[in-house]
Amino acid sequence: MSKPRLDTLYDTSEIRDIWEKNQTVPCIKDPKEGLITPNTYRANKNSKPCPYCGKKMVHGRKYSTKSKTEARRRGYEYKRVDGKLDINQAGLLYFHQNYVTIDHKLNKARFPEKMFDYDNLEAICWRCNNQKSDNLMFELEHKLEHLKSLKESVFKRYPNPH
Ligand SMILES: [Zn+2]
Numbered sequence: 140m141s142k143p144r145l146d147t148l149y150d151t152s153e154i155r156d157i158w159e160k161n162q163t164v165p166c167i168k169d170p171k172e173g174l175i176t177p178n179t180y181r182a183n184k185n186s187k188p189c190p191y192c193g194k195k196m197v198h199g200r201k202y203s204t205k206s207k208t209e210a211r212r213r214g215y216e217y218k219r220v221d222g223k224l225d226i227n228q229a230g231l232l233y234f235h236q237n238y239v240t241i242d243h244k245l246n247k248a249r250f251p252e253k254m255f256d257y258d259n260l261e262a263i264c265w266r267c268n269n270q271k272s273d274n275l276m277f278e279l280e281h282k283l284e285h286l287k288s289l290k291e292s293v294f295k296r297y298p299n300p301h
Contacts, residue, residue: 150248151248154247154248154251154254155247155248157251157254158177158247158254161176161177161255162176162177162178163176163177163178164176164177165179166255167180167255167257167260168257169183169257170257177241177255180241180260180262181198181239181240181241181262182198182199182239184196184198184239184262185197185198185199185239187262189237189262189263189264189267190261190262190263191263191264191267191271192237192264192266192267194237194264195237196237196238196239196262196264197235197237197238197239198238198239202234202235202238203232203233203234203235203238204232204233205231205232205233206233207226207233209233210226210233210234211226213235214236215227215233215234215235215236216236217236217266219269219270220270225269227265227266227269234265235265236264236265236266237264237265237266238264238265239262239264239265240262240263240264240265240268241260241261241262242260242261242262242263242268242271243259243260243261244259244260244261245259
């Protein structure tokens with residue numbers, strides 16, 4: 140299946156910079172908690188299931204390490220869709236494969252005005268986020284898988300009388 144790529148309308152690095160600089164700024168309007176920071180948003184999703192893979196997401200210092208050897212020992216390494224082994228990395232730190240990340244339903248580079256819009260945010264694990272990046276079909280494929288499994292479970296429950 141082809142992976143359609145849309146041209147970004149804004150300078151991606153500039154948008155990313157704005158996003159990074161606001162990680163500790165209360166700029167997300169949570170309907171229950173009021174204004175929270177992106178960091179708090181992630182922390183609130185600790186131990187919640189990832190909507191894509193269903194694995195429990197993790198958050199916090201203890202789910203990262205500076206040592207690649209230690210990261211491997213802890214099982215942070217995983218196989219990407221292309222078959223290559225990978226470990227989530229940011230700066231000098233290696234992270235748990237199901238670490239919480241914030242995904243923008245509408246890409247922040249294309250819709251910067253929705254960058255901190257609560258309804259445009261979704262917590263997804265880092266591993267799924269990696270798979271999702273640059274693959275606009277990802278969400279659709281997952282929804283399709285979900286529908287197929289729903290169909291199967293319904294058919295099992297209500298077998299065809301013929
Ligand atoms: Zn996931």
